[in-house]
Amino acid sequence: MSRSVSSPDFRYAPSKNIYWEKLKNLPEDLRGLAYTDHDTETHKGEWRTRFPISSSKASGSGIPLHVEIGCNAGHVCLEWARQNPNALYVGIDWKFKQIYRLAEKSKKFQVRNLLAFRANADRLPFMFAAGEIDFLHMFFPDPWPKKAQKKNRTADREWLLSIAPLLSDTGVFHLKTDHAEYFEFILENLHSLSDTFEILEMTRDLHAGNPQAKLLTIPTVTLFERLFIKDGLPIHSVKVRRKS
Numbered sequence: 340m341s342r343s344v345s346s347p348d349f350r351y352a353p354s355k356n357i358y359w360e361k362l363k364n365l366p367e368d369l370r371g372l373a374y375t376d377h378d379t380e381t382h383k384g385e386w387r388t389r390f391p392i393s394s395s396k397a398s399g400s401g402i403p404l405h406v407e408i409g410c411n412a413g414h415v416c417l418e419w420a421r422q423n424p425n426a427l428y429v430g431i432d433w434k435f436k437q438i439y440r441l442a443e444k445s446k447k448f449q450v451r452n453l454l455a456f457r458a459n460a461d462r463l464p465f466m467f468a469a470g471e472i473d474f475l476h477m478f479f480p481d482p483w484p485k486k487a488q489k490k491n492r493t494a495d496r497e498w499l500l501s502i503a504p505l506l507s508d509t510g511v512f513h514l515k516t517d518h519a520e521y522f523e524f525i526l527e528n529l530h531s532l533s534d535t536f537e538i539l540e541m542t543r544d545l546h547a548g549n550p551q552a553k554l555l556t557i558p559t560v561t562l563f564e565r566l567f568i569k570d571g572l573p574i575h576s577v578k579v580r581r582k583s
């Protein structure tokens with residue numbers, strides 16, 4: 340991950356995307372529901388106190404914090420947040436409009452335990468403090484399949500190493516992908532980091548033997564996962580925890 344975005348000196352550039360401006364100047368009713376660019380790095384270690392729900396006891400330290408990387412418009416994390424009001428969720432995506440929409444949906448459904456971050460997943464160690472995350476989810480990351488693109492893959496060895504300290508003692512990182520070659524690349528990285536990670540579960544066909552797989556709905560499966568299942572693609576999945 341020797342990408343410049345992962346350097347401490349990195350600065351997000353202003354964007355001409357109209358949703359960049361909208362996220363920077365959130366209307367009163369969305370304020371505090373979404374953070375963008377460097378604002379996602381201003382409460383490292385304190386995110387549990389930044390949720391709308393945080394003024395109540397539901398923000399206590401025993402409450403699990405989930406982070407979903409590449410959440411798109413937050414279909415999965417929004418549904419999780421609605422179903423589990425006593426857990427906290429952060430959905431991260433680098434698309435401006437999707438993150439704005441997620442904040443709007445939080446408002447609409449009066450969800451008080453979800454924050455939407457417009458940020459690059461490479462910046463995770465600048466957003467969260469050591470041990471702050473209980474569950475880190477990464478579902479169907481862009482596989483960057485062409486040889487010249489592979490350097491853009493998020494889950495390379497260096498990135499995996501950088502996220503390990505962010506997991507709590509019992510913290511789990513869960514990754515799903517339809518892309519067999521990216522999956523093998525990730526497994527290789529995890530095996531080379533066997534001092535850091537312990538593999539808890541691993542399968543190259545998560546829905547094998549489930550004749551009802553096509554009927555699975557969000558949040559059990561993601562938006563992309565539903566399409567891949569329809570296309571008959573096996574879903575690869577790995578769960579790891581940090582070794583203490």
Ligand SMILES: C[S@@+](CC[C@H](N)C(=O)[O-])C[C@H]1O[C@@H](n2cnc3c(N)ncnc32)[C@H](O)[C@@H]1O
Pocket residue numbers: 408409410411412431432433434458459460461477478479480481493561562563564
């Ligand atoms: C293939 S889509 C999967 C979306 C969703 N997780 C699902 O399974 O339906 C990948 C998502 O990751 C986001 N993404 C890709 N690279 C990213 C990065 N470096 N930081 C943040 N988001 C990223 C994309 O914008 C896109 O929404």
